[in-house]
Amino acid sequence: MALSMLTGRLHRASCLWSHFLPQSGALCNAISHSTTDGGYLGAQLTDLKHFRPSEPSQTTQLRGFASIQPEDTVYSGPQAAVPRRVTLKTIRQMYARSEALSMVTAYDYPSAVHVDSAGIDILLVGDSVAMVVHGHDTTLPVTMDDMLVHCKAVSRGARRAFLVADLPFGSYETSPQQAVQSAVRMMKEGLMDAVKLEGGGVARVAAASAIVGAGVAVMGHVGLMPQAISVLGGFRPHGQTASEAVRVLREAKALQDAGCFAMVLECVPPVVAAAVTRELSIPTIGIGAGPHCSGQVLVYHDLLGMMQHPHYVKVTPKFCKQYASVGTVIQEALQSYRDEVAGRQFPGPKHTPYKIADKEVHQMERILREEGFDAAADCVENQLHGRRLMPIGEE
Numbered sequence: 522m523a524l525s526m527l528t529g530r531l532h533r534a535s536c537l538w539s540h541f542l543p544q545s546g547a548l549c550n551a552i553s554h555s556t557t558d559g560g561y562l563g564a565q566l567t568d569l570k571h572f573r574p575s576e577p578s579q580t581t582q583l584r585g586f587a588s589i590q591p592e593d594t595v596y597s598g599p600q601a602a603v604p605r606r607v608t609l610k611t612i613r614q615m616y617a618r619s620e621a622l623s624m625v626t627a628y629d630y631p632s633a634v635h636v637d638s639a640g641i642d643i644l645l646v647g648d649s650v651a652m653v654v655h656g657h658d659t660t661l662p663v664t665m666d667d668m669l670v671h672c673k674a675v676s677r678g679a680r681r682a683f684l685v686a687d688l689p690f691g692s693y694e695t696s697p698q699q700a701v702q703s704a705v706r707m708m709k710e711g712l713m714d715a716v717k718l719e720g721g722g723v724a725r726v727a728a729a730s731a732i733v734g735a736g737v738a739v740m741g742h743v744g745l746m747p748q749a750i751s752v753l754g755g756f757r758p759h760g761q762t763a764s765e766a767v768r769v770l771r772e773a774k775a776l777q778d779a780g781c782f783a784m785v786l787e788c789v790p791p792v793v794a795a796a797v798t799r800e801l802s803i804p805t806i807g808i809g810a811g812p813h814c815s816g817q818v819l820v821y822h823d824l825l826g827m828m829q830h831p832h833y834v835k836v837t838p839k840f841c842k843q844y845a846s847v848g849t850v851i852q853e854a855l856q857s858y859r860d861e862v863a864g865r866q867f868p869g870p871k872h873t874p875y876k877i878a879d880k881e882v883h884q885m886e887r888i889l890r891e892e893g894f895d896a897a898a899d900c901v902e903n904q905l906h907g908r909r910l911m912p913i914g915e916e
Contacts, residue, residue, distance in 0.1 A: 538873075607642050609738055609782055611715075612683060616804045622816025624685075624806050625824070628654050628671045632821045633678030643806075644682040645717065645818060648689045649747070652824050660747045663705060663804040665692045672711030675696070685740050686713040693718055694776035697731030704737040715739065717785065719746040721772020726779045733780030741776035743769050743797075744810065759810075760789035770797050771848045777803050785818065786810040786842070809840035827851070865905040879905070 562826045615622060616833035624643035628650045637642050637665035650671055651663035670831030670888055672686050686707045693700035704716045718729060719803025744759045760766040766789070769794075773784050783804045786794045788868045796816055798805040822828065826843040882905055889898035 599733075604680055605609050605635075607683040609683070612642070612783065612804065616815055622804055622806060624816055624818035625821050626818060627675060627821040630674045630678040632716070633675040633682075636821065637679040637681050641682055642816070644675060644679050644684055645820075646675050646686045646711075646713070648687040649820060649883075653820060661690045665689055665706065669706065669711045672707060672713055676712035682819050684712070685717050686711055686715075688716050688718045693728050694724070697727050700728035701731050701739060704732045704739075705735065708737055715782070717742055719748050721776050725772075729776055729781055730779040739776075739779075739781045740783045740785060740806075741773065741781040742785040742787065743772045743776070744786050747787075747901075758788045758790070760793040766790070766793045766796070771789045772802060773801060777801050780841045783815075786814060786837075809838060813839045880908070 533791060539788055546675050571609050612622065615787055621639045622643060624650060625641045626645045627646040628646060633644060646668065648660040648668065650662050650667070651657040653659045654671075655663065655667075657663070668686060668689050672684075676684060688700070688703050688707070692703040700718070707713045707716050716732065717740040717749060718725060718732075719742040720740065721743050729741065732739050746759075756803050760769045769786070770793075773786070776784060781803065783806060784797070784801060785806045785808060787807075790798075791813055794805065794807055794810035794816070795813035805814035806816045808818045823838070823841040824843060826849070828848045835865040855913040858867070882901060886898050886901040889895075889901065
């Protein structure tokens, strides 16, 4: 009875491990057929004792079975230690210490890696992707599915920054229930830490409250609201009259009371941003709102000077400071590549690394001739004898 109970437990444990270790799979089968053969079971247990996870070959084997990812990839290389993530608690602690918060809007894996490596605190996957990446004139065309694609890419590239996603136009206006459903998708599918919504009217405040009540952190957004250009009459600064300025403050306060953890202030005069920042007890993140906010945000492509295309120049805001002219470097590099390809300078020997043994080349030539691929066989023969191959089109 005792042996039967022991083997039963061992069978369940070894079958669980068999998903990761081939050795355990064999043991699972052995145990299932050895409930009465204590000696055979003992031998199998003795074999299992030889398993050492610290040995490189077995550790590699374990890692391979524990992941759907290949052990080595084209882009494999040294991996940096996983940094400590910025959380809502981190943001609140920084705010309490009056430390400025940095936020960058980015939209894909490569930019997320750069933003993360730079130590930026918050990464926003903004609906401005519609204009910056997809070439639209406004943010309105981008859909929830579009946003989720970008969110997933960013989440794979950023391991440290606190991730916030814009709820796109049309995904939260109908009802608080719709807002909650969209926010939950951003968390579950987009792997975000929080969502951002625009506006501080009654309906927006209700949506923010419902989302927070569902357990999702919300960042508010007042001032210029790009999703509301239909009623605003275009992109224009906000809060330039006393009544507008006070409304900005009222909306920000209402969103804070609804549970928002931070507030974006866009395109408002510095004095308005300063007043809102002083009144609120949550961080304000300025964009075109002057230096008195708790933090600042810029778009990745804007601050790096990524493009000089006429469309992009048209949508680049006046308040953006360019910290580099990456677009010029990119353009020059692409033109150099084009010139080297046209002049048949690229690829040279340094960038032609893959080899095949001479005996395999001889075998290849023979097979090609047997199968009637004479032109290809002649090409291989010329390679073998060191003759210059004529470029395609010059033969």
